[in-house]
Amino acid sequence: MQIAKLEQLQYARELIQAKLRLSIVAALTNLTLEPLRKMWKEIHGERSPNGKLPESALSYVKTVQMVRNLSAIVLLHQRLHNTKEITPRNLLQTWRAYNDLLGQVDPSNRLDINAAYYALRDVRSNQLTVMKCNNCRISYIYDRELSLTSHCPYCKSE
Numbered sequence: 588m589q590i591a592k593l594e595q596l597q598y599a600r601e602l603i604q605a606k607l608r609l610s611i612v613a614a615l616t617n618l619t620l621e622p623l624r625k626m627w628k629e630i631h632g633e634r635s636p637n638g639k640l641p642e643s644a645l646s647y648v649k650t651v652q653m654v655r656n657l658s659a660i661v662l663l664h665q666r667l668h669n670t671k672e673i674t675p676r677n678l679l680q681t682w683r684a685y686n687d688l689l690g691q692v693d694p695s696n697r698l699d700i701n702a703a704y705y706a707l708r709d710v711r712s713n714q715l716t717v718m719k720c721n722n723c724r725i726s727y728i729y730d731r732e733l734s735l736t737s738h739c740p741y742c743k744s745e
């Protein structure tokens with residue numbers, strides 16, 4: 588087996604341990620779904636979830652805290668990796684660093700890796716804009732579609 592393929596399998600295993608949905612794992616690693624399903628069953632002892640995937644990061648936005656958490660992970664990703672691109676390696680690094688930093692302060696800040704992925708993906712495709720608040724100068728993810736994402740989640744300024 589080629590080294591590159593072994594590496595993809597190792598990343599797939601780590602992404603599945605983190606419970607990233609399999610169709611996303613498949614897309615990120617270029618592996619097919621069948622072996623990934625087996626791997627999920629092996630690791631978690633149950634079948635992988637089959638339900639519909641959310642359409643965008645906004646599906647996860649129910650509270651102002653979530654806007655803050657998603658904003659924080661987007662900024663952390665850009666700071667750590669200096670790119671908007673998403674690879675298995677940089678996604679795992681960003682997600683772990685985020686949970687180490689913020690999840691330890693308050694466990695309710697811990698972020699589902701799927702939500703993290705969607706936030707990064709939507710910023711990369713410019714569906715979400717990173718906006719700097721004119722008032723408090725903190726950057727956040729902006730989208731006019733929801734009232735929660737159409738103003739600064741920290742000071743509530745427009």
Ligand SMILES: [Zn+2]
Pocket residue numbers: 720721722723724725739740741742743744
């Ligand atoms: Zn602000």
